[in-house]
Amino acid sequence: MTARQVALEILTKTETNHGYLNLVYMEVLKANSFSPLDAAFIKELVFGVYRNKLYLDYIIRANSSLRLKKIEPTVLNILRLGVYQILFMDKIPDHAAVSEAVSLSKKRSRGRTAGFVNAVLRSVLRSGGADLSPLKKDAVKYFSVKFSYPEELTSFFVNTFGKSRAEALLAAGNETPPLCVRVNILKTTRQELAEKLHRAGIETKETPFTDCGLYLFGASEQARREFSALFTVQDQSSQLAALSLSPEPGDTVLDLCAAPGGKTTHLAELMENCGQIYASDLYEKRLHAVNEAAKRLGITIIKTKQADAAEPNPALRQIADKVLLDVPCSGLGIIRRKPDIKYKEHITDFDEILSVQQQILNTAKEYVKPGGILVYSTCTINPSENLGRVHAFLKENPNFEMDAMKNPHITGEMAQRAKAGFIELFPDTDNSDGFFVCRLKKLR
Numbered sequence: 441m442t443a444r445q446v447a448l449e450i451l452t453k454t455e456t457n458h459g460y461l462n463l464v465y466m467e468v469l470k471a472n473s474f475s476p477l478d479a480a481f482i483k484e485l486v487f488g489v490y491r492n493k494l495y496l497d498y499i500i501r502a503n504s505s506l507r508l509k510k511i512e513p514t515v516l517n518i519l520r521l522g523v524y525q526i527l528f529m530d531k532i533p534d535h536a537a538v539s540e541a542v543s544l545s546k547k548r549s550r551g552r553t554a555g556f557v558n559a560v561l562r563s564v565l566r567s568g569g570a571d572l573s574p575l576k577k578d579a580v581k582y583f584s585v586k587f588s589y590p591e592e593l594t595s596f597f598v599n600t601f602g603k604s605r606a607e608a609l610l611a612a613g614n615e616t617p618p619l620c621v622r623v624n625i626l627k628t629t630r631q632e633l634a635e636k637l638h639r640a641g642i643e644t645k646e647t648p649f650t651d652c653g654l655y656l657f658g659a660s661e662q663a664r665r666e667f668s669a670l671f672t673v674q675d676q677s678s679q680l681a682a683l684s685l686s687p688e689p690g691d692t693v694l695d696l697c698a699a700p701g702g703k704t705t706h707l708a709e710l711m712e713n714c715g716q717i718y719a720s721d722l723y724e725k726r727l728h729a730v731n732e733a734a735k736r737l738g739i740t741i742i743k744t745k746q747a748d749a750a751e752p753n754p755a756l757r758q759i760a761d762k763v764l765l766d767v768p769c770s771g772l773g774i775i776r777r778k779p780d781i782k783y784k785e786h787i788t789d790f791d792e793i794l795s796v797q798q799q800i801l802n803t804a805k806e807y808v809k810p811g812g813i814l815v816y817s818t819c820t821i822n823p824s825e826n827l828g829r830v831h832a833f834l835k836e837n838p839n840f841e842m843d844a845m846k847n848p849h850i851t852g853e854m855a856q857r858a859k860a861g862f863i864e865l866f867p868d869t870d871n872s873d874g875f876f877v878c879r880l881k882k883l884r
């Protein structure tokens with residue numbers, strides 16, 4: 441199969457199985473042996489199409505004799521791939537984008553579709569796309585098409601952050617995030633790993649807000665596998681969650697929403713693999729990933745168990761020095777990694793997720809020893825799931841208070857907030873995933 445055929449397969453599979461794009465992409469990658477160049481090209485195609493789907497559809501509609509609903513789903517995806525290459529990938533000659541799309545439609549579809557695909561793409565080449573200026577009088581409609589966010593979600597951004605900040609955040613959500621890893625300090629140091637990677641032809645840059653992170657440039661999947669005992673792929677924003685809990689060797693730590701274990705293993709590294717970590721998750725199957733990650737990194741202090749964190753467990757009452765709650769959330773901070781989040785139905789109906797977060801907090805508060813610490817974190821930038829959620833909790837639980845975080849790498853305005861007990865990161869200003877971490881101390 442050619443790279444474009446594989447890309448079409450991934451798009452179709454993600455749509456028809458209601459799958460997650462990144463999981464389908466990884467599954468296809470594991471099942472085949474693509475060259476690093478092909479793997480990168482396929483990724484660019486499928487993530488690019490997802491990031492820009494509504495915009496691409498708008499252009500296809502403006503250049504097609506058929507309404508979108510009348511176009512067969514496979515043909516629509518062939519067109520999206522073609523238009524994406526024409527408008528977003530400078531290195532692909534236009535004639536190659538068109539002829540490859542035509543030959544794909546000959547292989548994958550029936551009848552006269554090849555002629556139709558050819559006509560639409562040639563029209564896109566002639567017109568240069570479509571004129572968005574008639575949409576400009578309505579910011580929500582305009583941003584929705586320009587940045588490919590459904591109108592309901594675009595409205596949420598505009599109402600929450602104002603027009604100009606919303607524009608910056610929507611644009612940042614369409615960027616390709618850098619590859620960031622956390623160094624396994626049980627086995628190496630940041631500098632040592634950077635030198636090893638450099639010798640293997642991979643350039644690195646230190647993360648500014650943490651002392652254990654590196655950005656990697658030019659690392660193929662194969663190279664990533666080669667060094668997998670020495671690092672964990674994790675954005676620097678996520679590294680701040682375990683760091684903010686500041687676990688120490690010998691501590692008893694609970695991680696109640698643990699899978700796939702990115703933060704659990706970080707806790708263990710900070711504890712020098714000494715003490716105990718009880719890691720649970722609602723989904724038993726997902727806990728395998730935690731055990732696998734621990735094995736890969738040489739960690740032995742994690743015990744996993746399936747459990748619903750919203751259900752009280754009296755056996756855990758006041759056993760923990762530290763508790764991490766990396767709760768399920770709307771995920772609005774990681775759209776650049778998972779662009780399919782944008783199109784999730786009812787994405788802005790927050791009531792259910794807010795209620796789960798509240799229940800988990802209310803259950804977990806009982807597990808913290810007096811004087812102990814609870815860290816609440818999310819990968820969203822929705823204020824009601826973040827500070828809103830914490831303030832509501834503190835109002836009902838005066839025996840907890842926000843506790844200053846000690847992180848010498850955080851400066852400026854962010855340091856003021858860390859001193860007050862929380863950190864907020866945004867993809868537009870911090871070149872990081874949108875993330876929220878809050879450190880709470882149980883007074884009595």
Ligand SMILES: C[S@@+](CC[C@H](N)C(=O)[O-])C[C@H]1O[C@@H](n2cnc3c(N)ncnc32)[C@H](O)[C@@H]1O
Nearest residue numbers: 697698699700701702703721722748749766768
């Ligand atoms: C943000 S993810 C956790 C990511 C993880 N901490 C890491 O760093 O790799 C949230 C997790 O909460 C789990 N979850 C959802 N509802 C839950 C519940 N009621 N109790 C426990 N876990 C839950 C999900 O299965 C998911 O693995």
